[in-house]
Amino acid sequence: MPEVRNHTFDELTIGQQAESTRTVTMEDIRLFAAASGDHNPLHLDPAYAAGTPFGECIAHGMFSGGLISAALAMQLPGPGTIYLGQSLAFRLPVKIGDTLTVQLTVTDKQPRRRQVTLDCLVLNQHGKKVVTGSAEVMAPAERETVTIETPKPG
């Protein structure tokens, strides 16, 4: 089981970055459909999707939002972070099999409420911007290392 260490408000520096990569599978999309309740056939039914302008199944836009939120919670600032707000612009569709890279960059720190702003970027395997946005979080006050368990839901 991996251990994850957070970054406290005092440790964070403007320009600090974190990156994570994930290849999108149909199983991921099924999980997101079940979690969110968005069972739109554009995401789940290849025959339906073939008749849309996309031509094939695409991921839910908010799936990429979930990847951003995971990078904030697991990496930068990591465990102990309190999520205050997020803006997202969905720029390009994400297809099954695309490899997405989430890049977070610290752009502002305000000591009041330990508030930190992070630029959020999701790129596909062609280096194209899929999602752009900005996150507001309250960074942790204390250092912490947590043990991460990743059981399959069942």
Next chain:
Amino acid sequence: MPEVRNHTFDELTIGQQAESTRTVTMEDIRLFAAASGDHNPLHLDPAYAAGTPFGECIAHGMFSGGLISAALAMQLPGPGTIYLGQSLAFRLPVKIGDTLTVQLTVTDKQPRRRQVTLDCLVLNQHGKKVVTGSAEVMAPAERETVTIETPKPG
């Protein structure tokens, strides 16, 4: 299997609303953790969560974002909607067992790109605002009724 009809750009009216309700289960949170990759023990481990300021497991903030995106995609405007952007402010924690109501309200229509702005509100069972925000979508041009299948992921 339920059928869902969409609302075209021309049909949508300023002030038009849609609402959906969901009670949050630990299984929902496990699904969202698997889909997003956010396996933070605050969401999944009651013993860990008991030692945090929250005192118990809470849902991922972006879980509520997923509920909003599902309401846009399934109800208003519904199938055929293209998601352009979303802002979210996370105001209160969501606990396991909370019953969340997503309220969408059409606040603006711009014929260019058939762009529609919707006010997004998530309330808990006490009527408190859990998440507020705004969505930008491209509404469908054509009426469509789709059949929704909701298999369990496995």
